[in-house]
Amino acid sequence: MERRDLPEARRGFSRASFPGRRAALGAALAVGVLAPLSAQAAAPAACTALQEKYPDWKGKTLVNAINPHTPGYETIDPKDPSKYIGFDIDLGEAIGECLGFKLTYKPVTFAALLTTLAAGQADIVISDIYATKERAKAADFITYSKVYDGVLVAKGNPKGINGINISMCGAAAAENTGYVEVPLIQALAAECKKAGKPEPTIQLYDNNANCIQAILAGRADTYVNDVNTVDSAVKAYPDKLEKAIAVTIPYSVGIAVPKDKPKFRDAVLAALIEVQKAGTHMELLKKHGLDVNNFKEPDILTAD
Amino acid sequence: MSLFLHYLSLPYLLEGIELTLEVTALGLGGGLILGLILAGMQLSRFWVLAAIARAYTVIFRGTPLILQMVFAYDALPHIGIKLPAVLAAGLALACNEAPFIAETLRAGVFGVDRGQVSAGQALGMTPRVLMWRVIAPQAIRTMIPAFGNEAVSALKNSSLASVIAVQELTLRSTQLASSTFDFFSIFFASGLLYLVLTTAISGIQLFIEWLLDLDRAKGRKRSFADYLPWRRVELATSIADAPACQAEPAQALAAEPLRTLSREARAKRAATIARNNVAVEVTDLAKSYNGQKVLDGLNLTVRVGEVIALLGPSGSGKSTLLRCINHLENWEAGAVRVGGRRLGLNEDGKVLSPRAIANERATVGVGMVFQQFNLFAHLTAKENVAGPLRWVHGMTRIDADRRANELLDRVGLSHRADALPRHLSGGQQQRVAIARALAPNPSVLLLDEPTSALDPELVNEVLEVIRRLAIDDGLTMIISTHQVRFADEVADRVAFLSGGAILEEGPAHEVLTNPRHPLTARFLSVMETDKVPEAVR
Secondary structure, three states: OHHHHHHHHHHHOHHHOOOHHHHHHHHHHHHHHOHHHHHHOOOHHHHHHHHHHOHHHOOOEEEEEEOOEEOOOEEEEOOEEEEEEOHHHHHHHHHHHHHOOEEEEEEOOHHHHHHHHHOOOOOEEEEEEEEOOOHHHOOEEEEEEEEEEEEEEEOOOOOOOOOOOHHHOOOEEEEEOOOOHHHHHHOHHHHHHHOOOOOOEEEEEOOHHHHHHHHHOOOOOEEEEEHHHHHHHHHHOOOOEEEEEEEEEEEEEEEEEOOOOHHHHHHHHHHHHHHHHOOHHHHHHHHOOOOHHHEEEEEEEOOO | OHHHHHHHOOHHHHHHHHHHHHHHHHHHHHHHHHHHHHHHHHHOOOHHHHHHHHHHHHHHHHOOHHHHHHHHHHHHHHHOOOOOHHHHHHHHHHHHHHHHHHHHHHHHHHHOOHHHHHHHHHOOOOHHHHHHHHHHHHHHHHHHHHHHHHHHHHHHHHHHHHHHOOOOHHHHHHHHHHHHOOHHHHHHHHHHHHHHHHHHHHHHHHHHHHHOOHHHHOOOOOOHHHHOOOOOOOOOOHHHHHHHHOOOOOOOOOOOOOOOOOHHHHHHHHHHHHHOOEEEEEEEEEEEEOOEEEEEEEEEEEEOOOEEEEEOOOOOOHHHHHHHHOOOOOOOEEEEEEOOEOOOEOOOOOEOOHHHHHHHHHHHOEEEEOOOOOOOOOOOHHHHHHHHHHHHHOOOHHHHHHHHHHHHHHOOOHHHOOOOHHHOOHHHHHHHHHHHHHOOOOOEEEEEOOOOOOOHHHHHHHHHHHHHHHHOOOOEEEEEOOOHHHHHHHOOEEEEEEOOEEEEEEEHHHHHHOOOOHHHHHHHHHOOOOOOOOOOO
16 A cells, blocks of 8 residues: 555655666766765765675665655655655665665654654654654664754744743744654743743644744744744745744754664664765755754764 | 645645545445444344444544554554554544444434334244345435445545555645645645545435435436435425325225124134134233233133134233234243244243244244334335245245235235335235235234224225135134224134233124123223124124
8 A cells, every 4th residue: 555655755766766786877967967966975985885784774675754844854845746855855865875775755743753663664764853862762863963943933023032931921832743842842831930921832733834824823923943944934934924033952853763773773873974974964954055053973862 | 826726736636535535445444344243243132242342332432533543553563563554544444433334324223113123023034134135225225324424524534544644635735735835725725625525425425315215216207316405305205195195996995795794604603613723822821021911821722714803902912912922022921832833932942043933933824914014115015025925935036926916916906016115005005014914825814903003094995805814715813903893793703801811702793792891891882983883684
């Protein structure tokens, strides 16, 4: 049954998944047509060595669970909705290319990303998910990006919100179920009480689009999320939305892998290091219009 | 608007419909199979099965579908069952639909008149034949609108499969909205696509209703267009009532001169009957409903060819006695023998299974005519007679039809052979019921107040048929009735029941003209509408 939607997705990503010998020809063509992308390929020699060291995933097709509602990171391609596009998609394919596996995609709600991984319905999660100690109980993370959040508000910022602080007291914040911003905003309750102000309320939605709609419809006053997501929302509705401020969040973005597969985790880490060494990571940030300051050397985050 | 049209025709969304339909089909198909099993368990005689089905219904009807979807997708893999997303969604939807479908099925089965079930049992139908030939065809017709509902709701519920990564219409719409920010154009387009699908289901529902309409099947003028909502055709009655008024051919039941027997003839008949074998023997029969005694040590012997009239006030046990003779009821003590056999009991006196009782009824041959006619409402007059002959007695269609035509002719209804019961008058229906009961050549015919539910002007046509059976055919009959004069004319013997026992019995004319028991006398005098029987000529 599932086979039906996979070939479409695969077709979309064939660029990154030529089998071995044809890759050379593909790369040669790409130099002419897609010059800026040529930097994407990680050093072939290093990757060949990795494929020898970690042969288990070579030639396999793995399932990447994503929450494709984050423009810039992962969405479907509006021009060809059978494809997924974004930084995370390209990064995953680059890692896969280095280790010799292909990726297909399984779109789920944000809150279901790690459950899907734990249930074995997916092999890896590369979906702009922040690596926290709490989440590391469900999966191991390979971190790859720093986090800057933007505070999205209605044009003119009528409530004068200027960060995750007491300016949010009494405001309605739209958030995605399972996002790390939820506890941060909830934690304001005590501070607001001390200041004699009402607590902020949180409206939980399933995806970005619904959070943004909540502000457009006047139901919510703010939506705090990755700064690039906030920027693209402002770009889509320049007359109605604005970014109040950018804040730093004490987390990193991570690739989630099953806890019971440390070898796979190590392989992905090694491949990511090669992809960064080859400059691919930086290229991809630029290609998707993301802030290069997001770049981060990889680390492992586990529960213990 | 152009964006809306763009998304409406976007292949990406249209392809999502395919998965939406796949999940819906799995859910409905699986739900129907599971629902049939559940309904069967709940209707079963075995309480353990019913209890299990109940528990299932409580759980799966009482928890949200979205949880069931997530469970099928994310929890089952932990016990080694890793279904693809579409199958997991289909499984969850099927498990969720099943209790709703089962309840619809149960309602449909309960909706079929219990009297028809009794009539089927009395004709010797096994539970399977009864379900397949009588209950299901009627239940299905009443259940179609409810099934239409279920189909539409299953289609809409399939959108919940989006939470477990099935790339159906809703999931595609939300993903598209996230990547393009064209929130409203996309959701209007997807809403319209859903509307097209649900409208198609409504159309299919109306078509099936039309297809199964009994009036259409009988070649009457009802077109599919009559089912469209803006047509104000009264589907239940308009056509139905018209033919009932059709004049009956004059010769159908020509009133022959009343053939009351003379005193001498009666004596001669009584002497003949006295030498005949015993047809029905009831000894010390006792039965109670909820602690209230309905039959209290009743004894009755009926000889072959004898006609017995049971008289007595309502609640005196007449109907119960008749139903016990046919073993449509169980009893606590005493015995009933028909043709020397204990109907419905094995040699040790244990009650047989419903199926075995049915087979025995068919072989022993006890026909029964009910107060409310109890014709099978979905079958024509002819099929009411011919059907049981084929299903119970294994007759060929040709033989059964021939027999049915012959009997309908005898009760003066050959011109109404193709009419549905609801198109017949009460008297006509009762005559068909008599023909149906006679068809398998029963050794005894039980008639339970055959004229009580009839308008006064229709009583005589039925009595005339019964009279002929008694006098011309010499059929053994036990009739419970309030028609005192009729009892006097037709019955050899009258038994007066009160409080579940026979107070007085004897030759009909004698009991009716000179009752010895004061209760009998009082009952007879109360039956004012039916004056004192005229003297024997």
